Amino acid sequence: MAYTAEISRTNPSCFLFLIDQSGSMSDNFTETQKPKSQAVADAINKLLQQLVIKCAKSEGVRDYYHVGVIGYNSDGAKPAFAGAIAGRELVPISEIANTPARVEERNKKIDDGAGGLITTTVKFPIWFDAITKGGTPMKEAFQRANIIIDKWLADHPDCFPPVIINITDGESTDGSPLDEMDKLKNKASSDGTVILFNIHASARSNNIISFCGSSTTLPDQYAELLFQGASLLPEFMKSVGKQEYGLTIAEDAKAFVLNADPELLITAIDIGTRPSNALAVR
Amino acid sequence: MMLNYNAKTFTAPKKGNAENENEDAFILTYPNEESIIRIAVSDGATESSFSKEWAELLVRYYAIYNFENETFFQSLHPSLRNQWLDKVNTQDLPWYAQEKLEMGAFATILGASISTISGECNISAIGDSNIYIYRDEKMILKFPIEKASDFGSSPFLLSSVLERNKRADKFFFSEELYKLHNGDLVVIGTDAIGQWILLQEENNISTYQELLSLYSGKFDFNNWLNEQRIENKIKNDDTTLVFLKFE
Numbered sequence: 001m002a003y004t005a006e007i008s009r010t011n012p013s014c015f016l017f018l019i020d021q022s023g024s025m026s027d028n029f030t031e032t033q034k035p036k037s038q039a040v041a042d043a044i045n046k047l048l049q050q051l052v053i054k055c056a057k058s059e060g061v062r063d064y065y066h067v068g069v070i071g072y073n074s075d076g077a078k079p080a081f082a083g084a085i086a087g088r089e090l091v092p093i094s095e096i097a098n099t100p101a102r103v104e105e106r107n108k109k110i111d112d113g114a115g116g117l118i119t120t121t122v123k124f125p126i127w128f129d130a131i132t133k134g135g136t137p138m139k140e141a142f143q144r145a146n147i148i149i150d151k152w153l154a155d156h157p158d159c160f161p162p163v164i165i166n167i168t169d170g171e172s173t174d175g176s177p178l179d180e181m182d183k184l185k186n187k188a189s190s191d192g193t194v195i196l197f198n199i200h201a202s203a204r205s206n207n208i209i210s211f212c213g214s215s216t217t218l219p220d221q222y223a224e225l226l227f228q229g230a231s232l233l234p235e236f237m238k239s240v241g242k243q244e245y246g247l248t249i250a251e252d253a254k255a256f257v258l259n260a261d262p263e264l265l266i267t268a269i270d271i272g273t274r275p276s277n278a279l280a281v282r
Numbered sequence: 283m284m285l286n287y288n289a290k291t292f293t294a295p296k297k298g299n300a301e302n303e304n305e306d307a308f309i310l311t312y313p314n315e316e317s318i319i320r321i322a323v324s325d326g327a328t329e330s331s332f333s334k335e336w337a338e339l340l341v342r343y344y345a346i347y348n349f350e351n352e353t354f355f356q357s358l359h360p361s362l363r364n365q366w367l368d369k370v371n372t373q374d375l376p377w378y379a380q381e382k383l384e385m386g387a388f389a390t391i392l393g394a395s396i397s398t399i400s401g402e403c404n405i406s407a408i409g410d411s412n413i414y415i416y417r418d419e420k421m422i423l424k425f426p427i428e429k430a431s432d433f434g435s436s437p438f439l440l441s442s443v444l445e446r447n448k449r450a451d452k453f454f455f456s457e458e459l460y461k462l463h464n465g466d467l468v469v470i471g472t473d474a475i476g477q478w479i480l481l482q483e484e485n486n487i488s489t490y491q492e493l494l495s496l497y498s499g500k501f502d503f504n505n506w507l508n509e510q511r512i513e514n515k516i517k518n519d520d521t522t523l524v525f526l527k528f529e
Contacts, residue, residue, distance in 0.1 A: 006518060008298050049378075053385075056378040057303075057331045058370070097378050122384075123377035244436070276436040277388070277446045 002192030003236050005160040007064050013160040014066045014090060014152050015051065016145055017044055019080060019128070020168035021073035022136035025201070027169070029259075036201045037130035040167050043199070044069065044128050047165070052097040052125075061094040068148060069127075070141055074134020077141040081127065089148050100125035138172035142180030149187055149194060161192045167199045170222030181229035195234060197255040198226035209258040211241060213250025223258055230256040244276070284317070285398045285464065285528050292496070292503040293522040297511055305389075306472050306522040307337035309345045313398050320345045322393040323411045323522055325472040327439055331379070332370040336387035336442055339365055344393040349406040352453040359444050366442050386443035392470055396526070401462040407454040410437040412476035415460065416467040419490040421483060426454035430480035433473050468526040469493055474519040478510065497525040 007013050025037035048067070055064045068090040071080030082101040085091050106124045109117045149162055164184060187194045200223050207219055211233050218224050233241070233253040241247040295304035305326030313319050322344035326333025339362055343349075347358060370383060390409025396402070405413055407426040410433055415423040427433060438452040462468070467490070471479065482489045495501040503523070510516040 010298055049381075052378045053381050054329060056382045058334070058379075060376075061378060098376070100377075103377055123380060125377050276438050277441060277449065 005191035007160045009063050014162040016164045017069045018141045018166040019071045021071045021131040026132040037132045041128045041130040055093050061097040063092040063094050065093045066090040072137050072141040077144045100127050135173035137174040139174045139177040142177045158190045161189050163195045165197045169201050185231050196231045198230040200226050200258045208260045210260040211253045213252040227256045230254040287526050287528045290525045297518050304520045305334040306520045307341045309341040311345045317398045320395050323470045325390040327388040330388040331382040333387045335369045337389040340391045352450050363442050386441045388439040388441050402459045405456040409439045410473040414469045416490050433477040466528045470524040472522045474517040474521045478516045
């Protein structure tokens, strides 16, 4: 059965983020009037935080995952980490945890232990700021991803399959990335095929679509391409989506979201017992 | 007439983890002034941090206070939470440790209080640690989980955050008093071994003799567990097994 490999420090898995940093990402979302690039930077910082927190134990962060971020803009497709881990393709999650570009302090309401809420200051790590620069070489980004994942799978043939998350507004400027997406989706460890998520940040549409099937009408050809390129949503992720997020998920649902929170993809991948009531009051 | 009993306990970390990363906890008390013994097992959740400390507190509290109905938690929680925070809340935690602390710790609890005079036994359970009672080599009780397929990776667990415990339907208390007899074998286990037991029984393989061999030392627990793990017969997880044999 696929997607059952144990994720451990001796058999880690991998997340690879591909981030669109093109000029068009400076357009504002119509609803929030916030640039798409800022929304994407927020999303990736949040996903990285969730990954780190998932792997954090009393003694520190356990290297259950290695994580890479490739940014693509007019300079091409390149590793996008800043600071001490700049230039590296895949980095153990503990190093990422300990080397954010900076740590901001933000106010947050937390449980006071007696059923009420109090405001406290929390540390909020930032690895990425919004960057927008020129064209969108999405095809090149996927070519690079194929090389990185080939190497990872050669070194980790029995790992829980790598998860690739492409965040973009969808307008590739170096040709169709579909062939490269297909190549990537067909790669596999002994535990199953790579899972490719396409996360579409669209300023044209106020629609929010999460993990839809083929019967859903998408707003434009960019969304359709990203839908087509994404993996089918694996059964274990469908179950978590239905049971823990209350989503209606079609049988042929794909790993595609439009302007929606993709948190489910982090939650769904188990590294051990995950209390069902930990998610309920987030 | 007093019931005589012998107890044995075994625990091992998940394969690949160090001994000090085992987040299971257990306790077994001597008879109190009312000749009642208390046994408790708690399994701290992997995805929460400082769960080992939480699991240890839960078994110690069970040994002192018993948890007879769901109201116990409302009265004990502030003290439990404060003790847990005292253990784990140090200055200058990295951002992720602080965040994780606020999410709280999570663990199971399975507690049994047994009168060594009457043999009466009452049981409290939250989460997927399970108890089994065998009489005449047959399983006569499985509690609270009755089917192997009901062991999943996302059980409801007791949390250090009060708000996250408000599911009275997830708190299980034995409604009848089970009466233990001479010869009975009581087995309490965390989820991996608990599921293994039910899987065998569901395939009409009696687990009594194998468990008795572990209890008696005829089988070495660590060797036996490794064999089961290598053959993928048991989930690779922290594993704790507590036996009480009445004779």
